[in-house]
Amino acid sequence: MRASRRSATRARAGDLSFEELYRESLADLHGYAISLLGDRASAEDVTALAFERLYRARSRVDAARGTPRALLFTIARNAALDELRRRGRQPELVPDPEPDDARHPEDPLAQLERRETVRAALSSLSLREREIVLLKFHGQLTNAELGRVLQISETNAATRLHRALARLREHCAEDGREEVA
Amino acid sequence: MKIIPFPTGGEGADPELIAGLEAALAGATAPGADAWRELSSDIRALAPAIDPGFERALRERLGPVTAPEAERHRRPAHVRRRGLARRPRALVLGGAGALAALVIALVTVGAFTSESPDRAITLGRAPQPGSGATRNGPARAQAAPQLKSDEAPAAGPAVSAPANSTSAGRVQQLGASLTLAGTPGEVQALAAGVSRIVNSEGGYVTSSQVQVETAAPSSATLQASVPSGHLTRTLAALGRLGAIRAESQSLQDITDAYEAAKRALGDALAERSALLRALAAASTQGQIESLHRRLAIAGGAIEQARSAFGAIAGEAANSTIEVTVLGDAKAAGQGLTLSRGLHDAGRVLTVALAVLLIGLAALIPLFAVGLAMGLVLRAVRRSARERALGGR
Numbered sequence: 001m002r003a004s005r006r007s008a009t010r011a012r013a014g015d016l017s018f019e020e021l022y023r024e025s026l027a028d029l030h031g032y033a034i035s036l037l038g039d040r041a042s043a044e045d046v047t048a049l050a051f052e053r054l055y056r057a058r059s060r061v062d063a064a065r066g067t068p069r070a071l072l073f074t075i076a077r078n079a080a081l082d083e084l085r086r087r088g089r090q091p092e093l094v095p096d097p098e099p100d101d102a103r104h105p106e107d108p109l110a111q112l113e114r115r116e117t118v119r120a121a122l123s124s125l126s127l128r129e130r131e132i133v134l135l136k137f138h139g140q141l142t143n144a145e146l147g148r149v150l151q152i153s154e155t156n157a158a159t160r161l162h163r164a165l166a167r168l169r170e171h172c173a174e175d176g177r178e179e180v181a
Numbered sequence: 182m183k184i185i186p187f188p189t190g191g192e193g194a195d196p197e198l199i200a201g202l203e204a205a206l207a208g209a210t211a212p213g214a215d216a217w218r219e220l221s222s223d224i225r226a227l228a229p230a231i232d233p234g235f236e237r238a239l240r241e242r243l244g245p246v247t248a249p250e251a252e253r254h255r256r257p258a259h260v261r262r263r264g265l266a267r268r269p270r271a272l273v274l275g276g277a278g279a280l281a282a283l284v285i286a287l288v289t290v291g292a293f294t295s296e297s298p299d300r301a302i303t304l305g306r307a308p309q310p311g312s313g314a315t316r317n318g319p320a321r322a323q324a325a326p327q328l329k330s331d332e333a334p335a336a337g338p339a340v341s342a343p344a345n346s347t348s349a350g351r352v353q354q355l356g357a358s359l360t361l362a363g364t365p366g367e368v369q370a371l372a373a374g375v376s377r378i379v380n381s382e383g384g385y386v387t388s389s390q391v392q393v394e395t396a397a398p399s400s401a402t403l404q405a406s407v408p409s410g411h412l413t414r415t416l417a418a419l420g421r422l423g424a425i426r427a428e429s430q431s432l433q434d435i436t437d438a439y440e441a442a443k444r445a446l447g448d449a450l451a452e453r454s455a456l457l458r459a460l461a462a463a464s465t466q467g468q469i470e471s472l473h474r475r476l477a478i479a480g481g482a483i484e485q486a487r488s489a490f491g492a493i494a495g496e497a498a499n500s501t502i503e504v505t506v507l508g509d510a511k512a513a514g515q516g517l518t519l520s521r522g523l524h525d526a527g528r529v530l531t532v533a534l535a536v537l538l539i540g541l542a543a544l545i546p547l548f549a550v551g552l553a554m555g556l557v558l559r560a561v562r563r564s565a566r567e568r569a570l571g572g573r
Contacts, residue, residue, distance in 0.1 A: 022243065026239075027230075028225075030228070030231045031225055031231075032228075035224075035227065044235045048242060051239065051243060052243065055243060081566035081567075081569045081570065082569075084569040084570075085566065085569040111223075115223045115226055115227060118220070118224060118227065119227050122224070127569075127570045127571045128571055134224070136206075137206075138225060138228070140221075142203060158196075158199045161199065161202075162195060162199055165198075
């Protein structure tokens with residue numbers, strides 16, 4: 001997690017080579033795509049397409065228009081929305097993760113339970129709200145980068161993110177029916 | 182009990198909440214940062230892990246760009262060259278541009294350095310020993326080789342050096358004719374240029390006729406006289422005025438006539454001296470009157486001989502030049518001088534600029550329409566994508 005944050009920070013600074021960007025962003029991008037599309041095959045297509053397009057356009061990338069990582073997520077988002085439009089239906093929502101005990105070394109049961117709550121809350125969000133939450137946490141994007149990806153202002157992005165998080169929290173509270181710290 | 186420990190916030194955009202989230206994701210220690218990070222971890226953990234098969238396939242598809250740096254450097258040179266080979270369009274465009282530049286440079290240099298075949302032959306022709314000079318033929322006539330020039334040929338003249346008016350005690354009369362070509366609009370200016378050059382060389386225009394017509398080819402004919410010593414320079418300067426269609430030089434040996442006139446003058450002077458001496462020795466009135474009559478006749482003969490001698494000496498001292506200026510579109514394209522080259526280059530640039538302006542006039546509206554269509558398409562596509570998210 002800490003390493004991912006570090007690489008995200010470096011990617012934001014634009015000092016990653018394409019190979020490094022690929023290595024550091026592949027899992028995050030794939031996670032974002034599969035969480036948004038709910039379909040592994042489509043997510044893989046979107047992930048591959050985003051990397052290929054960014055590679056082809058790497059010589060024309062304008063640093064003033066955003067970091068490579070933000071650009072990568074912009075391409076992936078557009079491709080994912082095109083895929084959703086083509087399918088003409090809503091995604092399967094957040095897919096169930098494969099059980100992986102190694103990912104929850106401490107108190108696996110409580111963690112699984114909590115993640116189930118988060119999954120259910122995410123699924124209850126509208127697609128637009130879910131998208132911004134996924135971009136924020138998978139992409140590790142700043143609000144300014146979120147604004148660029150969504151083609152809205154940074155303030156607008158922050159407002160949308162806040163509303164989505166508030167809704168997420170509400171759903172978590174409803175689902176958990178317990179105190180929320 | 183399910184505890185969702187991410188921080189609370191109001192309904193509106195809470196800057197502190199959002200700033201806390203930003204700080205938490207950036208790894209900073211802030212109140213609630215752990216909760217944000219835990220939420221982030223939970224959300225990221227919800228995504229299924231990437232399929233190793235897909236990862237391998239994607240790495241293969243992206244090829245060497247995703248390989249570690251060290252591995253890339255180990256690849257053979259022919260593999261590394263693929264980077265350039267994968268940009269054939271850039272190679273083709275670059276090559277075509279370089280080739281076009283080369284062709285233009287060659288054509289330009291060739292045009293400025295080469296002479297027309299006819300001209301090259303003319304300049305390279307060997308002088309005809311003892312040839313008689315012609316005055317007005319279209320072909321160029323060279324002076325006899327035994328004639329010694331008192332002037333070096335002018336640097337880079339369009340006209341060859343003429344023969345001198347005197348050579349090895351011979352007295353010769355020089356003449357030249359030159360046909361210049363220009364556009365109909367240039368005839369007047371070329372004629373004025375001929376006059377200017379002739380005057381600047383110490384000569385004068387003896388006659389001129391300029392005919393400018395809008396429906397027919399224009400022309401001008403000028404006869405000029407210049408000091409024979411300046412003939413070479415004058416012809417060179419005239420040759421730079423415009424394209425040379427034809428030139429000729431003539432030489433006429435007038436030694437005999439010169440000597441005859443000189444002798445006649447000498448004889449007349451000698452006769453007058455003899456008459457004066459006889460007058461001094463005359464003793465009778467009849468002799469004196471007779472000698473006076475003869476002296477008067479001898480004086481007239483002296484004047485006549487002096488006039489004839491002056492005329493012949495003038496013919497040797499001055500050369501006649503006949504310049505014909507033709508103004509027709511066909512003539513404008515012939516010959517190439519530096520000034521004409523510059524003039525043509527200016528015209529080419531003007532035409533190119535005009536074509537560019539016309540092109541821009543046509544392209545700008547097209548570009549504007551294209552831009553507008555592009556913007557509309559982009560807005561439509563964006564709107565469609567937003568609709569995929571469930572509308573705005």
